[in-house]
Amino acid sequence: MKIVCNTNSFTNSCLNVQRSIPSKAVLPHLECILIQTEGDSSVKLTGFDLDIAVMKSVNVKVEEEGAVVLNAKIFCDMLKLLPDDVVTITCNERNICTVKSGNSEYTLISLNPAEYPDLPSITEENSFDIKADVLKDMIKRTVFAVSPDDGKTVHRGVKFEISPGHIRLVAIDGYRLAIRDEFIEYNSSDLNFVVPAKTLNEVIKLAENDDDFIKIFKGRRHIMFDMNGYRLISKLLEGEFLDYRSALPKSKSATVRVNTRALLELIERTMPVIMEKKRSPVKCIFEDDILQLSVFSSQGGFNESIPVSVDGDRTEICFNNRFLLEALRSCDTEEVLIELNGSISPAIIVPPEGDEYLYFILPVRMKD
Structure with missing residues (x-):
């Protein structure tokens, strides 16, 4: 040669x-x-x-x-x-x-x-196209919720749900859930499959041109991404993905409307006193259009209040600050709605209008 x-x-x-x-x-x-x-x-x-x-x-x-x-x-x-x-x-x-x-x-x-080992082959029967910037954005805003050490291998990836005109990505780690929805040009039969997080992180790196389309071919046990002159073939994860729809709360006792950036910066200010190895959750009290946030650890403490709009009952609830941060960093709207149902039920973060994303976070139980 x-x-x-x-x-x-x-x-x-x-x-x-x-x-x-x-x-x-x-x-x-x-x-x-x-x-x-x-x-x-x-x-x-x-x-x-x-x-x-x-x-x-x-x-x-x-x-x-x-x-x-x-x-x-x-x-x-x-x-x-x-x-x-x-x-x-x-x-x-x-x-x-x-x-x-x-x-x-x-x-x-x-x-x-x-x-050299033979590569898996994939038929082109089940395929669809999606803009590179759209898919990369969806991956970035969900893959953080994948657990690398979940007991079920299938939860170490992101679930793709494809139906006519619609694509949904879902990630879950047992404590939180991330969902993103987008429109796509697709009019064939429904597809459901789970792609390893490692694979999707590689797709982000290889799909450099945001204006290009990525063509995705789904085989029985493998998936192929054709993008930017590269072809990536990956195994799909097998097993029963959690029925996340049944885990979503059916009711709420309060809805909080808050500026996304203001809440994000507030939670970031707790980080100097947060101890990851010892649970030191942030405590949130939503009452009278005020969010009072506090955190205490052996390192020190922090508290601050910001204005919000509260529609419903007074609520005290504690969260892992990293889970809140990662969810809010993935929200691309100026404001978010936080739906609450007491101190022990999960919180749901959604946009004020539309349904392009949903983040579900389990609270940390408060000590008496």
């Missing part, structure tokens, strides 16, 4: 593919990047860890067809240090690969490309 390519674009593509490649793996090939020629003007780069595969086609000049399997970390470290704008990569019949740029020349041993 012999290819000639632009050092900068080739290196950037390799670095993006490298993120899917483990530094230590059971199979040596899984620590490597697979480079295969495609015709006379491109190569396909592949990284695979048996759960996630990332592929990228890169324009190059192919002078001799072939394939190589190179240790991803070593190869990418070489590329980042090359001095010239052009790099020539050659591999001989003894699997010795030469990386040459200007007067610099590296050599690296290639593994046997024929022994």
Whole structure:
């Protein structure tokens, strides 16, 4: 194999593919990047860890067809240090690969490309398109609520619910729930599946152009995201996702309307005295159009009041401050409504108009 390519674009593509490649793996090939020629003007780069595969086609000049399997970390470290704008990569019949740029020349041993693991295949029967900026925004505003250590593997991902004209993303960790809804151009049968949080965080990084569309293909056990010249294939999480609809409160005793930024900044001011390892929840008292917020720990204390609009009963309730912060940071409206039903029922955060988001937070029980 012999290819000639632009050092900068080739290196950037390799670095993006490298993120899917483990530094230590059971199979040596899984620590490597697979480079295969495609015709006379491109190569396909592949990284695979048996759960996630990332592929990228890169324009190059192919002078001799072939394939190589190179240790991803070593190869990418070489590329980042090359001095010239052009790099020539050659591999001989003894699997010795030469990386040459200007007067610099590296050599690296290639593994046997024929022994590289097969990638999963996905049919294109179930697919839909969504704007990159829309999907990335939905992911960012839900994935924080995924629990990495939940006993049920299926809850380590975000649930996608697709129906004609509608997409919903749902994340849950046992203490809170995050829901985002958007319109999409889709008129086929309903789809429900759960994508690992790790996969979705990688989608955010690869989908760089917000104006592009991401095409999503749903297979029986895998999902594929086609975006920005990259194809990402991931396993789906299996199991029974929590019936979150039945967990949502059916009634409320008070509704609080508050400026999102004012409440967010108020909670941020509690952080110097919050102790994460020892529970020190923030206590909220909603009464007479005032929110009185206080927190006390062995480190110190804080209290402050801000104006709000309260419609309903006086309510005292305690929350984990991080859960409140992460929910409010994901609210993109000037004001939010907080629906309450006493001190031991969950709080619901929704927009004043519309239904594009919902955040559910369980309270912390107050000590007598």
